[in-house]
Amino acid sequence: MTDTNSLTMDKPVEHSLLDNGAQHVIGKGLDRIDGPKKVTGTATYGAEFHPDNCAQGFLVRAPFACGKLTGIHSDAAKAMPGVIDVIVDTDRFARNPAQGGETEAPKQGVSKVAYFGEPLALVVAETFEQARDAAQAVTFDFVPEPGRYDFDKYRDQTDIPADGAAPAQHSQGDLEQAMRDAEVVIDEVWTTPSQNSAAMEPHVTVAHWDGDTLTVHGSYQMVAYQQQSLADALGLKREQVHMISPYVGGGFGSKLGISSECIAAAIAAKQTGRPVKVVMTRQNVFDATVRRSNTHQRIRLAADREGRLSGIGHDTITSNLDGEDFFEPAGLATHFLYGGENREVNHAIVRLNRVLSGSMRAPGEAAGMLALECAMDELAEKLGIDPIELRKRNDPDKDPEKGVPYSSRKLTQCLDEGATKFGWDKRNPKPAAVREGEWLIGIGMAAAARPNMVMPGQARVSLTPEGRAVVQTDMTDIGTGTYTILAQIAGELLGLPIDRVDVELGDSDNPPGPGSGGSWGAGSSGSTVYLACETLREKIAKAMGCDVGDLTLKDGQAIAANRSVELGSLVGDGLSAIGKIEPGETGENTNQAGYGAHFAEVAVNVTTGEVRLRRMLGVFAAGRILNEKTARSQCLGGMTFGIGAALTEELVHDGNNGKLVNRDLAEYHLPVNADVPQLEVMFLEERDPYANPLQAKGIGELGISGAGAAVANAIYNATGKRVRDYPLTLDKLLDALPAL
Known part of the structure; x- marks a missing residue:
């Protein structure tokens, strides 16, 4: 027993x-115990399972953006060499259980295409190349319908979502009155684009049946939830699904739920009587899995001359498909990071015919702190107060909304330790005042915060x-x-x-x-x-x-x-x-979060506007550090995410049909080795007994939170120009550069 x-x-x-x-x-x-297997190629990832007699599948996706599907023609594809079958099951292929834990029954009669590239069928062939070739021969009949593709055009037509990871709406006090009474205010808008998780390993499923029992090997983040979700999609009992995912080559939220390749492989394996492997191409991953939503964020800050906040407002508009509840909770950290008795944190969704929005690493803070922490920098400048000192003056002793104590909170210590190590006292607070040859030099910082769960x-x-x-x-x-x-x-x-x-x-x-x-x-x-x-x-x-x-x-x-x-x-x-x-009462009667501080130094070329990040430091307090090396690695990865958000990453949607224009790793510009200097990470000693028996708190997403804002604030210090539209590409800086 x-x-x-x-x-x-x-x-x-x-x-x-x-x-x-x-x-x-x-x-x-x-060192990681799985490291030797990974570097020797003996760690078995999803696509490396090769059952006997395995067929290959390739997804066929909608070549139009919005409309009613009236027919699918697959005879030509079926006649091509090596093709075994063309599986058409739009009822189930078109579902979007991308957040994990979905238990709804399969939708019936799905004939309306909601976005360009939506999976509609699967070609099954003897080889991947044959399946891919035949997929081009599948054609569709459809009746086009007007679509909604332009976010700005429909920004005033929003839905208020149900509460998610954070409340969709929160209001206390009177923010409008606080703004009128304040001695200094900030009221500006920041925008962030759609982004893709861009995990190294594409989505994959290898499915085979043994009687009424389905086994799937693949790349999944949350096996227990996804097992149930797949069972629901196929009308099975949970115990009829065996899900195996020993190694995952990154997910960053894109593999929280099952994707179309998983359902398609399972259905195809059942219909053909053979194991079926479906590996998404990189373009499939971009087109048909999940994106981080673009955001439109209005930040309002009301303060007295000493910099103490009396009001804080964070209103975010995101986008998603019709009927989807997920919203990017950009105001997540705004709820508890700084004090201020008058508060508004609101979220709304614009319904667009774009690929599904969902969780991407640090949903909420990754986008929201790009705005909040730049707004704090602007407030510090207006007040003539050092940005670190401003944050310290607004470091509350209890949750400003719930009134509960913090389980542990070392924000001020992170700020102070980081300032000392980075040499903050040598920073020239006057923008565009430091130049080395053809490079303008700037230093910036931002706070980091991420709830613990x-x-x-x-x-x-x-x-x-x-x-x-x-x-x-x-x-x-x-x-x-x-x-x-x-x-x-x-x-x-x-x-x-x-x-x-x-x-x-x-x-x-x-x-x-x-x-x-x-x-x-x-x-x-x-x-x-x-x-x-x-x-x-x-x-x-x-x-x-x-x-x-x-x-x-x-x-x-x-x-x-x-x-x-x-x-x-x-x-x-x-x-x-x-x-x-x-989870229990400690999660209700305390506010649990990890904290940190980012510091960045940039050089901006006076001729081209090119930005080079020269050095960066992150200081973090996240309870007990269980493994110093893996924790540091997570923070380095998070800081790199922040660099990408600040400088390079942007999914571009075609305004005519919502289609992704840059849907591969050549055109979607992730930061590469040349973009990332030697990053430094420091951990402060901390224990949080309210978190769990380990007294440890989450750290993977803390490293992203605020990182991009530190880079943006450094760019302002270098050039004197505030850019509130991410990413901060050189074209947005050119008009602020000095004459040679």
């Missing part, structure tokens, strides 16, 4: 077992007679280091070296984990491993005949009362326990 240790976070965990571990692997910058999850940990630990959960590793983190937690608590801990992830036959999203992965899944190990420690103590408080576990030995016993000899045929975590 496997015991279950359940914890609902209703009260803080003041004393974590990780503080007393003897193995000393927690917090260390250990606990999500329900489970894990099983077993001890074998050989003295090894086995961790099992359907939690995924999307490149964030989950394999290593869970091994470290189990190794620390059970006194085992990392090479004696086996971690099995991404299999729906294992206990359901929280999935990879929202920066909750390490804290939530790590807590489930912690709880399972806590139970195993009690069992080991019982076998040793000692109190668990007197037990020391180290290097595979159980030590108590001057005895040292091999761990494996105490477990009989083996021991196992399940750990289960649930």
